[in-house]
Amino acid sequence: MTSVGAFTRATLRAQRAALARLAAWSLAEVLPAALVGLLTARAVDDGFLAGRPAIGLLWLALLGIAVLVGAVGTNRTYACLGDLVEPFRDDLLRRVTAGALAGATGGRVDDAAVARLTHQVEMVRDTWAGLLMVVRGFLFAAGAALIGLFSLAAPVALLVAVPVLAGLGLFAAALPAMIARQREYVRSDERLGQVAVAALAGHRDVTVSGAREQVTRWVGGHIDAQARVERRLATMAATRGLSLAVGGWLPVPVVLLAAPWLVRQGLGPGALLGALVYVVRGVQPALHTLVQGIAAGGLRFTVTLDRLLRTSAPAAMADPVVAVDPAVSVDPATEAAETARAALSAASALSLRAVTFRYGPHADPVLDDFDLDLPEGDHLVIVGASGVGKSTLAGLIAGVLRPQSGTVHIGGRQVAGASPADLARRRVLIPQEAYVFTGTVRDNLRYLRPDLTDRAIILAAARLGLSGLVERLGGLEATLHPDGLSAGERQQVALLRAWLAPAPVVILDEATCHLDPAAEARLETAFAERPGTLLVIAHRVSSALRARRVLLLDGRRAHLDSHQGLLARSVAYRELVGYWAAGTQPVRSTPTRGRSAPLPTGSAPRSSP
Numbered sequence: 001m002t003s004v005g006a007f008t009r010a011t012l013r014a015q016r017a018a019l020a021r022l023a024a025w026s027l028a029e030v031l032p033a034a035l036v037g038l039l040t041a042r043a044v045d046d047g048f049l050a051g052r053p054a055i056g057l058l059w060l061a062l063l064g065i066a067v068l069v070g071a072v073g074t075n076r077t078y079a080c081l082g083d084l085v086e087p088f089r090d091d092l093l094r095r096v097t098a099g100a101l102a103g104a105t106g107g108r109v110d111d112a113a114v115a116r117l118t119h120q121v122e123m124v125r126d127t128w129a130g131l132l133m134v135v136r137g138f139l140f141a142a143g144a145a146l147i148g149l150f151s152l153a154a155p156v157a158l159l160v161a162v163p164v165l166a167g168l169g170l171f172a173a174a175l176p177a178m179i180a181r182q183r184e185y186v187r188s189d190e191r192l193g194q195v196a197v198a199a200l201a202g203h204r205d206v207t208v209s210g211a212r213e214q215v216t217r218w219v220g221g222h223i224d225a226q227a228r229v230e231r232r233l234a235t236m237a238a239t240r241g242l243s244l245a246v247g248g249w250l251p252v253p254v255v256l257l258a259a260p261w262l263v264r265q266g267l268g269p270g271a272l273l274g275a276l277v278y279v280v281r282g283v284q285p286a287l288h289t290l291v292q293g294i295a296a297g298g299l300r301f302t303v304t305l306d307r308l309l310r311t312s313a314p315a316a317m318a319d320p321v322v323a324v325d326p327a328v329s330v331d332p333a334t335e336a337a338e339t340a341r342a343a344l345s346a347a348s349a350l351s352l353r354a355v356t357f358r359y360g361p362h363a364d365p366v367l368d369d370f371d372l373d374l375p376e377g378d379h380l381v382i383v384g385a386s387g388v389g390k391s392t393l394a395g396l397i398a399g400v401l402r403p404q405s406g407t408v409h410i411g412g413r414q415v416a417g418a419s420p421a422d423l424a425r426r427r428v429l430i431p432q433e434a435y436v437f438t439g440t441v442r443d444n445l446r447y448l449r450p451d452l453t454d455r456a457i458i459l460a461a462a463r464l465g466l467s468g469l470v471e472r473l474g475g476l477e478a479t480l481h482p483d484g485l486s487a488g489e490r491q492q493v494a495l496l497r498a499w500l501a502p503a504p505v506v507i508l509d510e511a512t513c514h515l516d517p518a519a520e521a522r523l524e525t526a527f528a529e530r531p532g533t534l535l536v537i538a539h540r541v542s543s544a545l546r547a548r549r550v551l552l553l554d555g556r557r558a559h560l561d562s563h564q565g566l567l568a569r570s571v572a573y574r575e576l577v578g579y580w581a582a583g584t585q586p587v588r589s590t591p592t593r594g595r596s597a598p599l600p601t602g603s604a605p606r607s608s609p
């Protein structure tokens with residue numbers, strides 16, 4: 001993909017002749033800026049202060065002529081600007097439409113995308129034109145003022161140049177951070193838009209499924225994130241103010257403070273006045289225009305052009321329903337795994353310490369003084385009779401439930417008090433009844449990671465053996481209606497979404513109960529191979545066979561071991577396996593842990609070897 005720098009450099013190289021014409025007319029434009037101080041000094045020293053007002057007026061008349069020449073220069077620079085900007089626009093447009101068409105081979109052309117890209121190209125063209133004028137204006141105006149100043153009074157030129165260069169240096173040093181903040185702002189703005197659209201499109205399902213509070217927290221998290229990004233962007237305005245103060249204003253007191261010394265060196269009052277005119281009429285506005293112009297248009301230009309060049313790359317425009325290209329040099333399964341790995345930024349070790357949880361103030365605890373440690377990358381299956389507390393444990397780990405006492409940590413950071421956005425980055429929980437909302441298949445699958453490309457989704461679907469499902473649903477563009485899906489299809493959509501999620505911890509709470517054993521095995525294996533930690537609340541004994549370790553909650557005690565180890569050591573586990581083999585599910589026996597016989601302190605397992 002072409003970078004912004006490479007693209008603009010190539011464009012400027014191709015337009016050398018137009019640039020030279022622009023430079024020539026810019027010289028004419030800045031004639032008054034170059035002469036204003038010199039002519040003012042002459043008018044004052046040789047004319048008005050010398051008692052010869054006619055001479056003074058003559059010098060000012062010369063300044064008037066210079067202003068007229070400057071006006072012609074300004075007029076011509078705009079004509080030259082068109083010669084520079086239009087080829088830039090044409091080149092960019094050629095690229096983005098070619099990218100859109102290449103992405104559409106084998107499918108239809110996305111008219112809306114082409115229209116959107118064309119509109120963005122026009123925006124970039126306008127900001128490019130503004131940027132050229134701002135940078136050119138600064139170079140010529142500040143250069144002319146400094147040259148004029150140097151020929152009028154060389155020591156003053158040196159006194160002024162130092163703070164001007166310091167101000168410019170400050171601005172240049174802060175520029176990368178400003179670009180990063182601006183990029184952050186654009187991304188967060190887009191994310192918020194996507195989230196708002198998804199929440200609005202699915203609002204009926206959200207209401208029906210009682211997920212209003214959860215979705216409100218989710219959208220609220222994005223709004224808070226946007227506010228944080230905007231605050232960070234605002235601090236950049238302060239940096240700009242500082243560089244303007246140093247480069248634009250500091251030279252004035254510097255020259256005034258040095259005035260007695262300059263007069264002793266033989267500088268006349270007219271020359272001193274002329275020098276100040278160069279500073280306040282030449283250097284200061286030039287610097288102001290440069291800093292504000294780059295801050296406004298320049299940052300927008302860099303970020304928008306960067307995105308445009310990225311999104312117009314043919315790979316990113318792949319048609320949602322096109323199958324994976326067999327000629328692709330990277331193994332799709334590897335690339336899909338890379339997608340999952342690239343997303344995982346947080347650590348995945350889990351730790352529960354002295355956790356006690358009850359559903360009501362007077363209810364018996366479901367978990368009492370419960371400890372559990374899982375190292376990063378573990379694959380654990382949680383088993384136990386119905387009602388023993390498996391889903392409760394999953395909810396506590398996921399941060400959906402809050403323990404009355406004790407702590408839960410994911411990746412060394414406490415779950416309690418984490419924002420929904422932060423929690424979503426650390427873990428994903430798929431309950432038995434999977435959540436699917438009315439919206440496109442793509443939106444449903446990108447719900448937890450909106451920056452995913454279509455290609456990444458398609459590869460992941462292939463990796464999980466769900467390409468057929470995506471095709472059956474009508475492709476990524478098709479609209480999903482939750483009511484029109486079977487429970488198994490809903491689970492598969494939710495599982496693919498979870499696999500693509502950025503969270504390093506995945507908790508499947510009977511999330512494959514509506515699938516056949518073969519599909520369940522395929523999906524569980526894919527999740528086990530995904531980087532990070534996997535917790536499965538088992539629905540069949542086969543899940544326990546696949547896991548590295550099994551956690552048995554049996555009502556009084558919790559045991560943690562391998563499947564074979566538990567078979568050998570635990571009667572309760574052997575009974576459970578027997579029930580499973582018979583195709584039934586045992587119900588929690590009485591007395592139960594957390595009811596009449598809570599789990600004794602220290603009886604819960606610590607998984608560390």
Ligand SMILES: Nc1ncnc2c1ncn2[C@@H]1O[C@H](COP(=O)(O)OP(=O)(O)OP(=O)(O)O)[C@@H](O)[C@H]1O
Binds near residue numbers: 387390391392
């Ligand atoms: N929202 C709730 N309010 C009150 N009690 C609850 C609530 N949810 C679960 N319980 C109770 O907490 C205990 C543990 O329930 P939990 O759903 O965690 O068990 P489970 O092992 O996952 O069961 P199953 O295998 O049937 O899903 C049960 O006695 C259950 O009745």
